[in-house]
Amino acid sequence: MPTPILVPPVISSPQPLKVSLWLTHAGEEVASGDRVVELLIPGVTFDVEAPCAGMIVSCECQAGAEVSTGMVLGWIEPQDSEAAADGNTED
Amino acid sequence: MNSPDADRNQTNQRNASIKVYMLGCVDFDSFLVLQEREFQQIRQQGTDQATLFVCEHPPLITVGREGSHAQLAQSSQEFKASQLEVRWINRGGGALLHAPGQLAVYPLLPLKQIGLGMDDFQNRLVQSLLEMSAEQGIAADQYPNSSDIFGRCGQFAFLGAAIKSWISYYGLYINVSPDMKLQRLIDANQHDHRLTSLSATLTREASMSSVRESIVRNLVQQFGYQQTHIFTRHPLLHRVKKKVYVHP
Numbered sequence: 001m002p003t004p005i006l007v008p009p010v011i012s013s014p015q016p017l018k019v020s021l022w023l024t025h026a027g028e029e030v031a032s033g034d035r036v037v038e039l040l041i042p043g044v045t046f047d048v049e050a051p052c053a054g055m056i057v058s059c060e061c062q063a064g065a066e067v068s069t070g071m072v073l074g075w076i077e078p079q080d081s082e083a084a085a086d087g088n089t090e091d
Numbered sequence: 092m093n094s095p096d097a098d099r100n101q102t103n104q105r106n107a108s109i110k111v112y113m114l115g116c117v118d119f120d121s122f123l124v125l126q127e128r129e130f131q132q133i134r135q136q137g138t139d140q141a142t143l144f145v146c147e148h149p150p151l152i153t154v155g156r157e158g159s160h161a162q163l164a165q166s167s168q169e170f171k172a173s174q175l176e177v178r179w180i181n182r183g184g185g186a187l188l189h190a191p192g193q194l195a196v197y198p199l200l201p202l203k204q205i206g207l208g209m210d211d212f213q214n215r216l217v218q219s220l221l222e223m224s225a226e227q228g229i230a231a232d233q234y235p236n237s238s239d240i241f242g243r244c245g246q247f248a249f250l251g252a253a254i255k256s257w258i259s260y261y262g263l264y265i266n267v268s269p270d271m272k273l274q275r276l277i278d279a280n281q282h283d284h285r286l287t288s289l290s291a292t293l294t295r296e297a298s299m300s301s302v303r304e305s306i307v308r309n310l311v312q313q314f315g316y317q318q319t320h321i322f323t324r325h326p327l328l329h330r331v332k333k334k335v336y337v338h339p
Contacts, residue, residue, distance in 0.1 A: 009208070010208050010209040010210075011208050011209050015236065020286075033256075038156070039209075040156055041210060041213060042239075043252060044212065044254065045155075045253045046225065046254045047254065047256075075194055
């Protein structure tokens with residue numbers, strides 16, 4: 001089941017928050033906490049981290065797109081090993 | 092994320108310390124090493140302790156995420172021939188020419204620990220710049236929907252910060268009294284403000300030490316730090332002399 005990469009609650013004011021660029025691409029493996037996409041307000045960038053290890057399956061918002069807190073930026077297919085580990089824990 | 096009022100209360104009540112390094116002229120590569128080292132320390136500590144680097148850089152152009160080739164008055168090859176390196180880096184803001192006379196201020200702050208969001212961080216940087224300007228006798232303002240700080244003669248302060256793992260790095264730049272011939276190598280910014288300096292705006296030589304003291308004090312106040320430890324050198328930095336030839 002893919003895990004969403006969400007826009008974190010980084011701003012409280014109504015100023016526009018944009019996707020600056022993707023630091024990865026669909027099909028690439030990432031570790032949990034890897035920087036995957038960069039957000040931008042005037043003068044400041046913010047790196048969004050991968051919520052889990054796995055493979056990027058899609059990048060929903062392209063560079064320049066305006067986004068808001070909670071929006072889905074992309075999806076990660078969690079690694080098999082993580083799922084296996086979860087399964088073992090349940091046993 | 093907390094409301095701005097809650098943030099203000101939280102930052103006002105904190106009793107954490109901030110290390111301030113006043114470093115003079117530091118080459119950009121050395122600074123990047125220091126910054127990364129300090130960043131990792133802050134991340135590992137997980138406390139609200141912060142670090143502020145204040146320095147100048149030898150001539151160099153950096154281009155942030157809001158910059159473009161259109162801002163550069165020459166091609167990369169021409170800059171290279173002038174021994175002026177152009178680097179594209181992961182900070183906000185556009186193209187900037189760093190040179191002695193321009194104050195570079197880099198606050199490394201654990202934003203999660205101090206309860207600040209991206210916009211709170213941006214606002215406090217801007218407020219610090221505006222208050223510093225007022226103390227220098229300059230009426231400055233922020234261009235709407237941007238982070239540009241300008242006075243009557245043009246833009247003299249620039250934001251170019253970044254946040255990763257909720258820790259800020261890079262920061263802001265103030266043209267105190269740099270060689271303005273060099274600054275002309277960067278095209279006017281997106282709002283058609285002339286690039287200028289505090290000295291040009293004041294029509295007299297602005298004091299680097301006064302600007303440095305003012306911006307550090309205002310930043311420390313804005314982010315609510317109570318204890319400031321000031322260092323005038325860093326143990327990892329060695330003093331070297333390097334001649335740089337630039338032919339604009």
